[in-house]
Amino acid sequence: MGKKKKRASEKVWCYYCDREFDDEKILVQHQKAKHFKCHVCHKKLSTASGMVIHVLQVHKENVTKVPNAKTGRDSTDIEIYGMQGIPPDVLAAHYGEEEEEPPAKVAKVEIPSAPLGGVVPRPYGMVYPPQQVPGAARPMYYPGPPMRHPAPVWQMPPPRPQQWYPQNPALSVPPAAHLGYRPQPLFPVQNMGMTQPTSAPVVQPSPVTGVTPPGIPSSSPAMPVPQPLFPVVNNSIPSQASPFSAPLPVGGAQQPSHADALGSANAYPPNNSIPGGTNAHSYASGPNTSGPSIGPPPVIANKAPSNQPNEVYLVWDDEAMSMEERRMALPKYKVHDETSQVSSDLPFLKLRRVCFCTSNPFGRLYLYFSIPDPIVSVLRGTTILFSL
Amino acid sequence: MATFGASATANINPNKSYEVTPSPADSISSLSFSPRADILVATSWDNQVRCWEISRSGASLASAPKASISHDQPVLCSAWKDDGTTVFSGGCDKQAKMWPLLSGGQPVTVAMHDAPIAAMAWIPGMNLLATGSWDKTLKYWDTRQPNPVHTQQLPDKCYTLSVKHPLMVVGTADRNLIVFNLQNPQTEFKRIQSPLKYQTRCVTAFPDQQGFLVGSIEGRVGVHHLDDSQQSKNFTFKCHRDGNEIYSVNSLNFHPVHGTFATAGSDGAFNFWDKDSKQRLKAMSRCNQPIPCSSFNHDGSIYAYAACYDWSKGAENHNPATAKSSIFLHLPQENEVKAKPRVGATGRK
Numbered sequence: 001m002g003k004k005k006k007r008a009s010e011k012v013w014c015y016y017c018d019r020e021f022d023d024e025k026i027l028v029q030h031q032k033a034k035h036f037k038c039h040v041c042h043k044k045l046s047t048a049s050g051m052v053i054h055v056l057q058v059h060k061e062n063v064t065k066v067p068n069a070k071t072g073r074d075s076t077d078i079e080i081y082g083m084q085g086i087p088p089d090v091l092a093a094h095y096g097e098e099e100e101e102p103p104a105k106v107a108k109v110e111i112p113s114a115p116l117g118g119v120v121p122r123p124y125g126m127v128y129p130p131q132q133v134p135g136a137a138r139p140m141y142y143p144g145p146p147m148r149h150p151a152p153v154w155q156m157p158p159p160r161p162q163q164w165y166p167q168n169p170a171l172s173v174p175p176a177a178h179l180g181y182r183p184q185p186l187f188p189v190q191n192m193g194m195t196q197p198t199s200a201p202v203v204q205p206s207p208v209t210g211v212t213p214p215g216i217p218s219s220s221p222a223m224p225v226p227q228p229l230f231p232v233v234n235n236s237i238p239s240q241a242s243p244f245s246a247p248l249p250v251g252g253a254q255q256p257s258h259a260d261a262l263g264s265a266n267a268y269p270p271n272n273s274i275p276g277g278t279n280a281h282s283y284a285s286g287p288n289t290s291g292p293s294i295g296p297p298p299v300i301a302n303k304a305p306s307n308q309p310n311e312v313y314l315v316w317d318d319e320a321m322s323m324e325e326r327r328m329a330l331p332k333y334k335v336h337d338e339t340s341q342v343s344s345d346l347p348f349l350k351l352r353r354v355c356f357c358t359s360n361p362f363g364r365l366y367l368y369f370s371i372p373d374p375i376v377s378v379l380r381g382t383t384i385l386f387s388l
Numbered sequence: 389m390a391t392f393g394a395s396a397t398a399n400i401n402p403n404k405s406y407e408v409t410p411s412p413a414d415s416i417s418s419l420s421f422s423p424r425a426d427i428l429v430a431t432s433w434d435n436q437v438r439c440w441e442i443s444r445s446g447a448s449l450a451s452a453p454k455a456s457i458s459h460d461q462p463v464l465c466s467a468w469k470d471d472g473t474t475v476f477s478g479g480c481d482k483q484a485k486m487w488p489l490l491s492g493g494q495p496v497t498v499a500m501h502d503a504p505i506a507a508m509a510w511i512p513g514m515n516l517l518a519t520g521s522w523d524k525t526l527k528y529w530d531t532r533q534p535n536p537v538h539t540q541q542l543p544d545k546c547y548t549l550s551v552k553h554p555l556m557v558v559g560t561a562d563r564n565l566i567v568f569n570l571q572n573p574q575t576e577f578k579r580i581q582s583p584l585k586y587q588t589r590c591v592t593a594f595p596d597q598q599g600f601l602v603g604s605i606e607g608r609v610g611v612h613h614l615d616d617s618q619q620s621k622n623f624t625f626k627c628h629r630d631g632n633e634i635y636s637v638n639s640l641n642f643h644p645v646h647g648t649f650a651t652a653g654s655d656g657a658f659n660f661w662d663k664d665s666k667q668r669l670k671a672m673s674r675c676n677q678p679i680p681c682s683s684f685n686h687d688g689s690i691y692a693y694a695a696c697y698d699w700s701k702g703a704e705n706h707n708p709a710t711a712k713s714s715i716f717l718h719l720p721q722e723n724e725v726k727a728k729p730r731v732g733a734t735g736r737k
Contacts, residue, residue: 314634315654316605316700319587322547322561323636323680323699324417324464325522328480328504330703333433333462 013094015078015086016069028082034068048076400695402673405716406449408440408692412713416694417464417479419715421685424472427454427489428685428692430715431463437477439489442690442717449690449717457487457495464504470512478505484519486531498531507558509551511570520546520558528573538574542566550600552593555614557600559588565602567614583610583624592640595647601663603637609651611663623666628653630674636700638680643688643725650725652693654678654700660720665730670723677712688725691718 012027013020016035021027032044036051040059045051052063065074079085316323327333401407414434421428426442428451438456442449463479473491476498478484484499499505503523510517516537517529522545527536544561554570563582568575582588586606593600599613599622610624628635628651635655642649643660648669652658656675661668680698684691696713697706 311632312634313632314586314606314636316636319605320561322506322545322587322589324504324506325545326702327433327699328462333480 012083015080015083015090016066016073018070018073018094024082031080031082035066037067039063039067047079047081049079052076399674399676400712400714401716402675403716403718405693405718406451408442408451408715408717410453411715412436412438412696414462414708415696415698415711415713416681416715417462418466418681419683419692419694420466420468420475421683421690421692422468422472423470423686426685426690427472428683428715428717429466429468429475429477429489430694431466431477431479432713433462435459435462435479437463437466437475437485437487439475442685444690444719447719449719451717455489455492457485459483459485461504464506465508467508467510467517469510476508476510476517478508478519480504482521484508484517484529486517496531499527499529499536501525501527503545506546507549509549509556511551511553511556513553514570514573518549518551518556520549520560522546524560526558540568540574540576543579547588548590550591550593552595552597555593555597555600557591557593557602559591559602561587563588565591565600565612567600578614580612583612583622584608589636589638590640592642592649595642595644601640601642601649603640603651605636607634607637607653607655609637609640609661625661625666627651627659627661627668628655628657630655635678636698638678638698639682639693641682641684641691643684643720644686645688646725646727648725648727650682650684650691652679652682654680654698656695658682658691658693658718660724662727665728667728667730669725669728670721672718675716677714689719691720692716693718 011020011022012024014027014031014035016031019030021030032046036045036048037043038045038051038055038059040055040061043054045054048066055061055063063076066076073090078087318326408428408430412430412432412434413436414432416430416432418431419428426444427439428442429437429439431437435458436456437459439454440451441454442451444450457477459477459479459481461480463477465479466475466477468475474486474488476484476486477495478499482501482504483497484505485495486498487493487495499508499517499519501519501521501523502525503521505519505521508517508519511528514528515530517531518526519529520526520542524542524545526540526542526546526549528538528540530537542558542560543564543566546558546560548559550557551570556568556570556573558566558568559582560566563584563586565580565582565588566576567578567580569577582602582604584602584604584606586604586608588602589605590603591600598615598618599611602610602612604610607628608624608626610622612622613619628637633655635653637651637653639652640649641652647664648660648662650658650660656678658672658679659668660670660672675695677695678698678700679693679695682691682693692715694713694715697711699706
């Protein structure tokens with residue numbers, strides 16, 4: 001598996017959304033897919049300004065913001081391509097904690113040392129232990145040590161912001177750091193006390209750190225998730241992805257941000273919103289070895305959707321009630337229950353047969369049914385739902 | 389009833405499973421095996437709760453009906469007490485009954501709700517019965533007292549619940565999934581929206597309490613871990629689909645020994661899966677009727693499933709005159725339920 005063991009310093013990241021990537025090629029693909037894509041025809045352009053011009057000329061529309069960009073980074077005037085064009089102050093802020101000088105590849109390099117002083121930007125999640133930031137130039141922030149809190153967090157700010165695809169979110173990290181919550185059966189243990197949650201423990205940036213840096217972990221473990229035959233879905237998988245974008249708006253207290261992150265992390269929806277596209281995308285490009293997709297086996301459902309997506313339909317498609325609720329609406333089961341609400345707000349009558357139906361000049365509808373307790377009239381203003 | 393010969397019977401029971409008789413008159417809503425012995429309880433839409441003693445010698449099975457109790461309205465769910473002496477059943481009559489069937493006692497009503505009770509479970513660590521109802525509450529009952537020990541408000545109607553002490557997961561309408569740590573039952577540990585985009589149909593907690601499985605009406609199962617550090621292991625997969633039709637996943641059960649699980653759907657099929665290697669271990673043949681519920685026995689040697697109409701195609705497709713409900717017992721082979729290492733993997737993870 002392609003193991004890119006580059007040490008953090010060479011992480012590339014997207015100016016617009018602060019996500020990190022293992023190499024620039026992927027970063028560029030990401031930018032094209034997320035930030036430089038025409039929202040009308042989905043054509044991928046090569047820069048933000050190119051996209052703006054395309055939309056203006058072809059679709060006659062004015063675009064003022066870069067899509068999917070963080071506020072403050074969504075200006076279409078700045079010419080960004082991969083890691084090139086990033087304004088020095090932003091670059092510095094990003095690398096503030098990195099304290100690495102030589103990012104070697106990529107242009108930005110020059111910045112790092114200089115500005116350092118400032119930092120702690122933590123746009124990403126903090127990873128970097130608050131420590132001494134700059135100067136040190138040693139990678140130390142990385143995995144392990146910083147741990148500020150030994151606490152078993154178990155909450156672990158999971159997703160390490162960004163990237164995650166190669167990364168493995170936290171999982172891999174474990175090796176070193178972490179306190180093992182991993183192994184711990186979160187549940188029974190509970191020392192943390194459920195209430196604790198996010199704020200405190202979370203903070204743990206360390207875990208986070210751990211995650212980001214190692215490009216390593218990425219390749220190796222964990223990944224699996226996506227590809228495997230099983231998942232197909234992608235949406236769910238992303239999970240990790242989401243949080244990162246959310247959090248961190250920088251600013252002080254990592255903790256708070258983390259907490260937020262966690263909070264959001266838990267929720268699925270954010271994940272889903274993460275474009276399924278991206279994920280799929282990432283997986284494809286990720287190291288992932290063995291194209292899982294190919295994967296032999298028995299997995300699942302190759303059938304269905306792929307064939308004719310449009311024609312696929314759910315056999316039970318009523319989101320508002322379960323099969324049992326619908327069944328209970330049948331008079332046979334309802335027995336004497338007309339007056340009580342079984343499950344929904346409206347009393348349900350399953351119409352076997354409407355014998356006939358008339359209305360009078362006052363707009364009152366009369367429906368004659370052949371079920372017990374015939375309903376002779378229905379008042380104006382009530383809603384009758386006929387479910388067929 | 390092989391009226392037309394082989395093909396007809398083959399469809400009714402293509403897996404040649406043992407059929408438990410007498411079969412209930414109306415659809416079966418839940419099946420539960422005793423945690424101690426091979427006693428199977430089935431609840432049905434014909435208002436009855438029946439129990440059979442299953443005996444097994446080698447590859448052959450026999451069942452003997454033992455007793456039954458009745459409710460006033462269809463019974464939707466059942467649960468065994470952990471000592472294998474008592475069965476709880478609840479349903480559309482909004483009550484839950486406790487039936488000490490081993491001692492031959494009479495059933496006693498132990499719980500009341502304002503709407504049908506859709507799901508229930510016995511909590512061994514606390515000796516309480518948890519019941520979830522369409523009245524949007526979850527109540528905990530000490531069976532000796534008429535009032536619930538605690539009433540928990542849910543965001544919406546409860547559809548399903550699963551307990552693996554101290555983990556409890558409740559699935560409600562509107563795709564909410566609420567996780568409780570039973571050591572602190574009054575607080576929701578976590579509330580998430582289902583990873584699946586469609587109505588939640590069933591949930592079951594992992595035996596090691598690290599997470600849970602959730603199945604939806606859209607032929608999809610989600611594997612969700614609770615610990616944020618394990619989020620990467622979450623995934624969903626599609627199943628129970630046939631051509632253009634997407635069937636609901638009605639039941640999820642973990643094998644008590646191997647940690648693999650079975651899914652049963654409205655397409656009439658049941659499959660065995662391994663979530664750790666992300667493979668399907670075995671796909672069984674489709675019955676001609678949906679499978680609304682299923683259960684493993686205490687040691688995983690018997691898998692019971694019901695084949696009867698689950699209303700997945702509405703009332704129009706229900707013909708009471710010709711509808712048949714069957715309970716089948718399948719003896720899982722080792723290759724069907726034993727976890728397999730991932731094909732082609734180099735043991736990562």
